[in-house]
Amino acid sequence: MKVSQIPEFFARLAESMPNPEGELDYVNMFTLLVAVVLSAQATDKGVNKATKTLFQLADTPEKMVALGEEGIREKVKTIGLYRNKAKNVYALSQKLIDLHNSEVPQDRDALMALPGVGRKTANVVLNIGFGEARFAVDTHVFRLGNRTGIAPGKNELEVEKKLDRRVPDPYRINAHHWLILHGRYVCKARKPDCPNCVVQDLCRYKDKTKA
Incomplete structure (x- = not known):
């Protein structure tokens, strides 16, 4: 895909998904952070089921601290890697109390200093919670960046940096949502639904599927 085609790429995704949203359930900034931490290597549906209670x-x-690590573990045991995630949720909750007056910080480095929070998680929180133009590169975004040619890279950071350089306004705020949802439901890993893809003619993927 040519860089000059990127605005058209996002314009079509925007038209097909006017109001894209993340699919994790949360009630405030703190629960958003916890939900994203729990979602690593797990489905949003599975996380939502566990976090409801x-x-x-x-x-x-x-x-959360009062619930204790054991109490957290009991509630999230249906999620993959639940023991380590429960430990991180307890620890990050304590650290928010100790260092941030119980508030989720609007700073990527401060977020990444919390237990269980990596760059992707921090970017999701900054984007969804604080409305910043951040590009959270999960497996879907990484796949689309390389498959379509919009932001090819050998690792997540390379893809993120290219998206940051290439995605134009007014698409920057919602860009990672469009890419995640498009990757989850249309441009799937094993069998992309190319016949129903609104950007298939812009995509450089060679092995396009047919109807």
């Missing part, structure tokens, strides 16, 4: 009991760092 968890967030009813603990929607602040203080309540």
Whole structure:
């Protein structure tokens, strides 16, 4: 895909998905952070099922700490890697209390200093929670960046940096949502639904599927 075609690429995705949203359930900034931490290597559907009860009991760092690591573990045990994730959720909650007055910081480095929070998680929180133009590169975004040619890279950071350079306004805020949703439901890993793809003629993928 030529760089000059990128505005058209996002214009079509925007037309097909006017109001893209993340699919994780949350009730405030803290629960957004926790949900994203829990979503690593897990489906949003599975996370939402587990956090429905968890967030009813603990929607602040203080309540999460009071629940305890064992209590958290019991609520999220249906999620992959739940033991380590419960440990991180407890620890990050305590760290928010100790260092950030129980508030989720609007700073990527501060977020990444929290247990269980990597660059992708920090970018999701900054984008969804604070409305910043950030590009969270998960497996879907990484695949689309390389498959379509919009932002090819050998690793997630390379793809993120190219998206940051190439995605024009007014598409920057919603760009990673469009890419994630398009990758999840249309440009799937094993069998992309090319006949129903609104950007298939712009995409450089050689092995396009047929109807």
